[in-house]
Amino acid sequence: MRQQTEHDFATIRRFEAAGFRAWPAETVAYDGTWVLRLTAGHPAKRLNSINPLDPGDYRDIEARISRAREQFKAYGRALTFRLSPLAAPEISAYLDQLGWTTLGHSLVMALDLREIDLADAMDQIPLKDRWRFVNATLKVHGYEELHRAGLSRVIGAIRPETGLFVLEDGEEPAATAICVHDADLAGLFEIATRPSWRGRGFGRRVLLSALKWAQNHGAEQAWLQVEADNEAALRLYHAVGFKPVYTYHYRQPNAPIEQDHTT
Structure with a gap:
């Protein structure tokens, strides 16, 4: 896959922010630049997921996932990452090591x-x-x-x-x-x-x-x-x-x- 340019990242960040405003989760929390969105009344994954927004933010992955797991458990939701090009590749690599399932591939179109x-x-x-x-x-x-x-x-x-x-x-x-x-x-x-x-x-x-x-x-x-x-x-x-x-x-x-x- 080709490396994203700064222009690409700017565009992606703009659409991601618009998406959060357009389809708001009930609860939004931040762990660094990871955005945790949870919604008790609706099961959609985009309303119940961790959304990393900075390719350079992958520190302390294990501890941060552990904290997030407790929040998702409180809402009765499966722990879920939503990974766009803004997510650090190291996150995917870590989840691969844990044997996490990949699902729900989607396109953003304009x-x-x-x-x-x-x-x-x-x-x-x-x-x-x-x-x-x-x-x-x-x-x-x-x-x-x-x-x-x-x-x-x-x-x-x-x-x-x-x-x-x-x-x-x-x-x-x-x-x-x-x-x-x-x-x-x-x-x-x-x-x-x-x-x-x-x-x-x-x-x-x-x-x-x-x-x-x-x-x-x-x-x-x-x-x-x-x-x-x-x-x-x-x-x-x-x-x-x-x-x-x-x-x-x-x-x-x-x-x-x-x-x-x-x-």
Whole structure:
């Protein structure tokens, strides 16, 4: 893998910071430049993980992991690292020695909104009713009912301007998206189409509507996270014009655990 340049690190740090603001964890703690994010009400790994943010910060790994383990245990979460290019390679090497599992490879992709024509995209007014959006999201994603309260709290904790988009077929939700407008950036989350509605263009339409809303509100660059093996989503994002910026993945102790599919 090629060595990251200073420009690459600056860009990655910017997207990582935007991601933390756009999808806030319930509790955030710092151990040096390791950011520990924990959320009792939602099991997503990105809300329950250690995020190292400095390639030079790998001192006292054993002791710091031990401290973090106690915090994750208190929340009932599996001890999890989320490793972007900002993480020191020494951390991965140490986890390799311990036999930790590698999982959840994802891409961060970006799109220059100044270079895309969205004139033909549907103008859609975002929902103001969070309950209605959460209800639609549970149906579209197939989330369990127990995730309702946690998802609602996460959305309610987002501080930047947020657009909640639901595309319906009749009276039933077919696709969803969240767009978080943060200065000149627009982060996209919870993009999905209900399985029985896939292949009919709903995902593309809701995505373009969210991008148009962001563009009209002054955002210059859109970004999103997608699992690297989600071929259908990648085809859509590439077709719209998104390009990969960097990758990240998760590491967990090598023990049987229940996995979620949230990046």
